[in-house]
Amino acid sequence: MAYRETEKMRQRKAQTRQRILDCARQRVFEGGFGNAQVTRIAQLASVATGTIYRHFDSKEELFAEIFRDATEREVNKVSEDLASHGDAVSRLGKALRRFAERALDAPVMAWALIAEPVDPRVEAQRLIYRRAYAELFQRTIEEGIEEGSLPPQDAHFSSTCLVGAISESLVGPLSPTQAGDGDIVEPEHTDPLVDTIVRFCLQGLTGNRR
Amino acid sequence: MAYRETEKMRQRKAQTRQRILDCARQRVFEGGFGNAQVTRIAQLASVATGTIYRHFDSKEELFAEIFRDATEREVNKVSEDLASHGDAVSRLGKALRRFAERALDAPVMAWALIAEPVDPRVEAQRLIYRRAYAELFQRTIEEGIEEGSLPPQDAHFSSTCLVGAISESLVGPLSPTQAGDGDIVEPEHTDPLVDTIVRFCLQGLTGNRR
Numbered sequence: 001m002a003y004r005e006t007e008k009m010r011q012r013k014a015q016t017r018q019r020i021l022d023c024a025r026q027r028v029f030e031g032g033f034g035n036a037q038v039t040r041i042a043q044l045a046s047v048a049t050g051t052i053y054r055h056f057d058s059k060e061e062l063f064a065e066i067f068r069d070a071t072e073r074e075v076n077k078v079s080e081d082l083a084s085h086g087d088a089v090s091r092l093g094k095a096l097r098r099f100a101e102r103a104l105d106a107p108v109m110a111w112a113l114i115a116e117p118v119d120p121r122v123e124a125q126r127l128i129y130r131r132a133y134a135e136l137f138q139r140t141i142e143e144g145i146e147e148g149s150l151p152p153q154d155a156h157f158s159s160t161c162l163v164g165a166i167s168e169s170l171v172g173p174l175s176p177t178q179a180g181d182g183d184i185v186e187p188e189h190t191d192p193l194v195d196t197i198v199r200f201c202l203q204g205l206t207g208n209r210r
Numbered sequence: 211m212a213y214r215e216t217e218k219m220r221q222r223k224a225q226t227r228q229r230i231l232d233c234a235r236q237r238v239f240e241g242g243f244g245n246a247q248v249t250r251i252a253q254l255a256s257v258a259t260g261t262i263y264r265h266f267d268s269k270e271e272l273f274a275e276i277f278r279d280a281t282e283r284e285v286n287k288v289s290e291d292l293a294s295h296g297d298a299v300s301r302l303g304k305a306l307r308r309f310a311e312r313a314l315d316a317p318v319m320a321w322a323l324i325a326e327p328v329d330p331r332v333e334a335q336r337l338i339y340r341r342a343y344a345e346l347f348q349r350t351i352e353e354g355i356e357e358g359s360l361p362p363q364d365a366h367f368s369s370t371c372l373v374g375a376i377s378e379s380l381v382g383p384l385s386p387t388q389a390g391d392g393d394i395v396e397p398e399h400t401d402p403l404v405d406t407i408v409r410f411c412l413q414g415l416t417g418n419r420r
Contacts, residue, residue: 120328168371172341196367200371205413
C-alpha cells in the first residue's frame, strides 16, 4: 500500500507540474514571457505561488522549459519539411515559407520565442536552437550542392544567413508594439512578407532571380 | 568662489562618470558583459563600488549606455559606407563587408553587442539598433530600385533580411566558446566568411549570381 501511495503522489506531482507548464505556456502565448507573472500562473493553475518553486528552481527555469518545448516542436516541423519530396531548393523554400507562416499565424508566441527581450538563461536557449535550425538547413544545402540544384558555397555560413534573414525579418511584424490590435493574419493568405523572405533567401542561395 | 567650487565638482563628477564608462567598456571589450563585474570595474576606475551606483541607477543602466555608445559608432560607420560613391549595390556590398570585417577584428566586443545573452534592458537596446541598421539599408535599397541597380522588391523586408543574415552569420564565429584562444583575425585578410555573407546578401537582393 505504501508503494501505491507513493506512486499516486508521484503522478499527482507530475500532473501539477504539467498544469503549471500549460498555464504558463498559455500566458506566454497570449502576451509573451513578460506577461507570465508567477502569481498569475499560480492562480490559473490553482496552486499556491510557492508550489511553483517546488517544481521549478526559478521563474527563469520554468520559462526556459516552455521555450525548449515550443522551439523543439518548431525545429521538428522544419526538419519534416526539409525531409519532404523535391530537390533541396524546393524543400528549403517550403520549410522557410511554412516557418514564416506559422510564426505569423501565432505572432505573440513566435515573437516570444524569436525576439522578446528575456532573461539571459532563456536567451542562451535561443542561441542553442538557432544553431539547431542552422544545422538542419546546412545539411539540406549540402545535399543541394551535391545534387547540383545549388552552386558551390560554404553551406554552414549560408545556413546561418538563412536563420538570420528569416528570424530578423519576422521580428518587426511579430512585435506586439508594431502589430495593430486584433490584427489577425490569415494563415492561408500568401503574405507579401513571406514572399519577400523566401525570395531573398532562395536568391541568396542560388544566385538566380526568383 | 562658491560657483567655481560647484563647477569644479561638476567637472570632477563628469570625469569620474567617464572613467567608470571607459573601464567598463574595456572589460566588455575583453570578455563581454558577463565579464564586467561592478566590483572589478570599480577597482579599475579607482572608485568605491557604491560610487558607480551614484552615477548609474544600476549595472544594467551602465551596460545599456556602453551598448548605446558602441553601437551608435557602428551605425555611423555603416551610414558613412552607404553614403560613399558608386551604385546602391556596390555601396551595400562595401558596408556589409566592412561591418563584418570590423566585427571579426574585435570579436569579443562584436559578440557582446550582437549576441551575448544579456539583461532584457540591454536586449531592448539591441532591437532598437537593429531597426536603425535596417532603416539605413532600406534607404539604400530604395535608391537601388530607383536607379535600376536592384530589381523591384519590398525594401523594408529586404533590409531586415540583410540585418539578420549578417548578424546571425557572425554570431557563431564571434562566440568566445567557438573561437580558439588567441585567435587573431587579420583585418586585411579577405575572410571566406565575409565573402559568403556578402555574396549571399547581394544575391538575395539582386537575384544575380556573384
